[in-house]
Amino acid sequence: MYKLILAIRYLIKRRITYFALLAVALCVFIVVVVMTVMTGLVSDFKQKNHDFVGDCIVGTESLVGFAYYEDFMKLLDETDFIEGVSPVIKSYALISRRGSEQSYGVEIMGLDPVRHSQATGFGRTLYYRKSDVAKAFEPAYGPNLLGCVLGIDMAMQRDANSRYPYAVSLAEIGFSISCFPLTRKGALAKAGLGEVNTQTFYYSDHSHSGLARVDSSLVYLPFEQAQLLCGMAGPVGRANAVHIKFKPNVKLQAGCEKVASLWQKFKQEKAGERQADLLDTVTVQSWKDYRRAYIAAMEKEETVMTVMFAFVGLTTVFIVFVVFYMIISHKSKDIGILKSVGVSNADIIELFSGFAFLLGLLGSGVGLFAGWLFLMRINRIEKWLFEHFDFQLWDRTIYAIGDIPHQMELRVLVVIVLSAIAACLAGALLPSWQAAKSKPIETLQVSQI
Amino acid sequence: MSRDDFILETEGLYKSYRMGATEVKVLKGVDLAVRKGEFVAIVGASGSGKSTLLHILGALDKPDKGVVKFEGRDLDQHSGSELNRFRNKMVGFVFQFYHLLDELSVLENVFLPVMASRSVVGWFACRRWAKRRAGELLVQLGLRDRADHKPYQLAGGERQRVAIGRALMNEPRLLLADEPTGNLDSATGNGILAVLEELNRAGQTIIMVTHDERIAQRAGRIITLADGKISG
Numbered sequence: 001m002y003k004l005i006l007a008i009r010y011l012i013k014r015r016i017t018y019f020a021l022l023a024v025a026l027c028v029f030i031v032v033v034v035m036t037v038m039t040g041l042v043s044d045f046k047q048k049n050h051d052f053v054g055d056c057i058v059g060t061e062s063l064v065g066f067a068y069y070e071d072f073m074k075l076l077d078e079t080d081f082i083e084g085v086s087p088v089i090k091s092y093a094l095i096s097r098r099g100s101e102q103s104y105g106v107e108i109m110g111l112d113p114v115r116h117s118q119a120t121g122f123g124r125t126l127y128y129r130k131s132d133v134a135k136a137f138e139p140a141y142g143p144n145l146l147g148c149v150l151g152i153d154m155a156m157q158r159d160a161n162s163r164y165p166y167a168v169s170l171a172e173i174g175f176s177i178s179c180f181p182l183t184r185k186g187a188l189a190k191a192g193l194g195e196v197n198t199q200t201f202y203y204s205d206h207s208h209s210g211l212a213r214v215d216s217s218l219v220y221l222p223f224e225q226a227q228l229l230c231g232m233a234g235p236v237g238r239a240n241a242v243h244i245k246f247k248p249n250v251k252l253q254a255g256c257e258k259v260a261s262l263w264q265k266f267k268q269e270k271a272g273e274r275q276a277d278l279l280d281t282v283t284v285q286s287w288k289d290y291r292r293a294y295i296a297a298m299e300k301e302e303t304v305m306t307v308m309f310a311f312v313g314l315t316t317v318f319i320v321f322v323v324f325y326m327i328i329s330h331k332s333k334d335i336g337i338l339k340s341v342g343v344s345n346a347d348i349i350e351l352f353s354g355f356a357f358l359l360g361l362l363g364s365g366v367g368l369f370a371g372w373l374f375l376m377r378i379n380r381i382e383k384w385l386f387e388h389f390d391f392q393l394w395d396r397t398i399y400a401i402g403d404i405p406h407q408m409e410l411r412v413l414v415v416i417v418l419s420a421i422a423a424c425l426a427g428a429l430l431p432s433w434q435a436a437k438s439k440p441i442e443t444l445q446v447s448q449i
Numbered sequence: 450m451s452r453d454d455f456i457l458e459t460e461g462l463y464k465s466y467r468m469g470a471t472e473v474k475v476l477k478g479v480d481l482a483v484r485k486g487e488f489v490a491i492v493g494a495s496g497s498g499k500s501t502l503l504h505i506l507g508a509l510d511k512p513d514k515g516v517v518k519f520e521g522r523d524l525d526q527h528s529g530s531e532l533n534r535f536r537n538k539m540v541g542f543v544f545q546f547y548h549l550l551d552e553l554s555v556l557e558n559v560f561l562p563v564m565a566s567r568s569v570v571g572w573f574a575c576r577r578w579a580k581r582r583a584g585e586l587l588v589q590l591g592l593r594d595r596a597d598h599k600p601y602q603l604a605g606g607e608r609q610r611v612a613i614g615r616a617l618m619n620e621p622r623l624l625l626a627d628e629p630t631g632n633l634d635s636a637t638g639n640g641i642l643a644v645l646e647e648l649n650r651a652g653q654t655i656i657m658v659t660h661d662e663r664i665a666q667r668a669g670r671i672i673t674l675a676d677g678k679i680s681g
Binding site: 001004010333336337340342343344440441444 | 548565
């Protein structure tokens with residue numbers, strides 16, 4: 001009991017402990033703010049990638065694609081663990097606005113908007129047709145025209161506030177899109193004629209996926225049109241991928257394993273049939289593996305940030321060490337007194353460890369509260385900085401998120417608080433051990449002099 | 450007289466300290482025996498080793514050589530936890546500079562030895578008794594109204610009486626006082642000595658260290674320490 005009483009009184013009555021407390025609070029504050037923003041950014045980025053591709057992708061890297069995708073989709077539709085399946089054509093094309101002679105290279109994705117919205121978050125990324133995705137490729141100004149959905153950064157530019165100037169009505173803009181159809185062997189289908197497949201599409205909507213590369217270079221086309229443009233239509237039609245969404249209770253890994261197993265059986269059944277060799281290039285991947293190249297970079301940044309803050313944590317350990325060293329030097333008489341009334345070495349270590357624990361708990365509590373207060377106002381502070389000093393802390397063109405993430409995650413907070421307490425205990429360990437080892441008679445005699 | 454009459458015996462105690470390259474021999478073979486209920490004063494010049502001897506008797510320090518027996522048992526045979534228990538239950542210390550904990554109130558300082566020997570649960574089980582006992586000691590020592598004060602709010606004599614209260618809290622068999630009046634004016638010092646005399650009359654065994662012959666006269670027996678040995 002005396003350990004608790006003394007630990008609390010040391011904490012309250014020693015002014016130097018306020019500095020240690022402030023150091024812990026500051027460290028926790030900084031780590032909470034940065035980790036919240038960083039974790040929010042990473043989880044948002046992951047969610048957007050997940051929304052973009054669905055749960056599982058059966059597909060090939062080859063632009064030739066693979067055959068019998070419809071048969072495989074039927075097989076998937078018969079299962080009880082799948083909610084949505086969508087075939088996709090992926091290729092590259094040249095796009096030019098009608099009336100302009102300039103062409104740009106873009107990626108195209110052919111899809112059925114309804115099926116794709118069932119398998120991915122495509123429908124939610126639309127602006128004009130969000131509530132009626134079936135009409136995603138029907139321009140409002142000409143329902144009979146062939147429509148295309150542009151990545152938002154291809155459709156409009158951000159204003160001075162880095163926000164999109166959404167128009168109430170859709171402008172009538174036509175685009176010529178030229179593709180390079182490939183034979184099943186990968187050769188240009190019309191190379192001998194020196195031709196490419198060209199088709200005119202009209203701007204029917206734009207898609208804001210929140211993924212910078214997707215929004216700046218991807219054009220969505222109706223599935224059948226894209227299949228024709230890429231030379232993948234025919235008696236044995238081809239697609240590049242099938243995107244799958246699992247039912248809510250299905251775990252990602254388990255679902256992917258089931259799909260992979262189905263695919264293996266399907267492939268064996270198709271062996272020997274026409275174009276069956278194309279099935280060998282197909283892989284089954286979870287969304288995390290499929291988008292690994294993009295997500296890994298963000299995760300690395302998060303890891304680097306965590307390591308950097310581990311060094312900040314080391315600084316806390318050092319500050320606490322110095323403060324404790326000073327306090328314990330100052331309290332050597334108390335240690336002698338306690339030993340003279342029979343307190344053991346272990347109890348002395350416990351006393352100062354308890355003191356360090358309280359310091360860590362209180363410091364991290366103050367830091368957490370300050371961090372919460374700051375995060376709740378971070379977007380207002382950022383706006384104020386922009387309005388008064390023309391300083392934009394959060395460039396939306398880079399992060400593709402409207403607001404700075406500020407939702408604190410309990411898991412992250414628990415780790416931060418436990419780390420702060422551990423840092424305090426680590427900082428107090430050596431001074432406490434030295435205090436416990438000191439001979440009572442030395443401390444009592446020194447203080448007598 | 451039987452051996453059971455002795456509370457404390459020492460045989461050939463030696464103790465030296467290193468001061469830089471020099472070894473200072475403080476005790477050079479001290480043989481001492483104290484009977485139960487005695488009030489013994491150890492006198493000697495400054496640096497004669499009397500405080501060192503007192504600390505060894507109270508197990509705050511260890512001799513280089515020799516034996517200290519408390520109620521017939523060699524202190525050297527005690528484990529670390531037994532020595533902690535010995536300091537907590539068997540002896541009470543009164544220091545020249547009081548050595549009270551500034552963070553605790555007067556009452557808390559007095560019952561500190563009880564708190565120190567018990568777990569949180571154990572403390573809650575006996576806290577009423579401990580507070581009552583500490584309160585009674587403060588009344589006995591004339592500090593009834595000072596219970597809630599902090600040590601730095603008290604005068605020197607009052608602080609020393611608090612230290613005596615703390616030393617008596619666990620009803621120790623032996624009270625060790627190291628220059629208990631050394632930091633007090635003579636009137637206040639007399640008051641402290643009166644308290645010690647009264648305790649001794651009630652049966653408390655006391656060993657007091659002092660450099661002042663007049664103060665030593667208040668004890669029942671005087672032992673003189675000179676050149677690291679008992680000389681009289």
